[in-house]
Amino acid sequence: MIDLLSTAAVPDFVREAQSMLRDGSNFSWSMVTLLGLVIYVYAVEVGRGRWDIVLAGLAFLMMDGFNELVNSAIFHLTDRAPLWTVTGDTSYLILIGLSIEIVLLFAISGVAFVKQLPEDPKQKILGLPNRFALAALFSIFCVLVEIILVELGIFHWDYWWWNTPFIPLIVIFGYGTFFGVAAWVYDMGKNTSKQIKVVGTMATINLALGLALGFAGWL
Numbered sequence: 001m002i003d004l005l006s007t008a009a010v011p012d013f014v015r016e017a018q019s020m021l022r023d024g025s026n027f028s029w030s031m032v033t034l035l036g037l038v039i040y041v042y043a044v045e046v047g048r049g050r051w052d053i054v055l056a057g058l059a060f061l062m063m064d065g066f067n068e069l070v071n072s073a074i075f076h077l078t079d080r081a082p083l084w085t086v087t088g089d090t091s092y093l094i095l096i097g098l099s100i101e102i103v104l105l106f107a108i109s110g111v112a113f114v115k116q117l118p119e120d121p122k123q124k125i126l127g128l129p130n131r132f133a134l135a136a137l138f139s140i141f142c143v144l145v146e147i148i149l150v151e152l153g154i155f156h157w158d159y160w161w162w163n164t165p166f167i168p169l170i171v172i173f174g175y176g177t178f179f180g181v182a183a184w185v186y187d188m189g190k191n192t193s194k195q196i197k198v199v200g201t202m203a204t205i206n207l208a209l210g211l212a213l214g215f216a217g218w219l
Contacts, residue, residue: 010080013156017085020093028091034104041108053114055195056186060110061103062202063181067174068098069209069219076218081158084146084174088154095219110182113138121187131183139175143167146174 020026045053072095075082082096090099118130125133147164149155157163162170181202188195213219 011085011156011158013087014075014081014085014096014158016087017093017096020087020090021096022093024092026089026091031091031100031104034101038104038107041111045111051192052186052189052195053111055192055199056114056182057108057111058199059185059195059202060113060178060182061107062199062206063178064106065206066202066209067177068095069206069213071095071097072219073213076216081156083157083159083162085156085158086154087156088152106178110178113179114182114186117183117186131180131187135176135179135183136171138179139171142175143171146170 042054042057045051045057071082071084075096084097086093086097086099086102090101092100094100094103113134116134121129121131123130146155147167150157160166185195185198188198210219
């Protein structure tokens with residue numbers, strides 16, 4: 001464990017992120033517009049009665065929330081760095097690896113994903129189950145975007161095993177779980193009560209974990 005989670009000096013980009021953390025002085029009114037666009041996306045699906053899409057989108061967001069809380073905990077457990085760190089221009093850095101812009105993006109990412117899923121879960125894409133194939137494709141695309149952000153110096157990986165060339169690990173645990181959960185909730189079909197229970201459970205877990213980490217001073 002010591003080799004995997006080194007306790008060496010804290011990198012400069014982590015210190016930079018800490019200085020930005022929950023600093024509202026950089027807030028931009030563009031966030032209000034982006035929030036309006038997110039509301040519009042969900043309002044369209046609610047108007048169509050597509051609660052399966054709405055709840056799949058929220059499940060995606062809840063899964064990301066869980067990962068972000070764990071990422072913050074890793075930083076404090078190692079006393080060095082989280083798995084990923086966000087710097088650069090942001091209106092509000094909520095957690096050390098999560099900006100308000102990322103939240104608003106991920107709020108609609110799950111919706112966009114499930115709207116691409118074939119209605120028949122058994123349909124094959126290149127000989128693979130379509131849910132698996134599309135989740136893999138979307139995850140790879142997201143990681144490629146992260147690689148670009150890393151090269152731009154506004155997104156950071158520190159540990160050798162969560163970095164290039166170990167991209168498959170990030171594809172699976174960084175994004176694959178998000179898209180997998182969204183597809184799972186979506187495929188519950190019209191069983192809205194079950195979908196609500198799943199999303200509600202995820203939200204409860206995140207709330208409990210967030211409160212625990214917050215009281216511990218780990219956020």
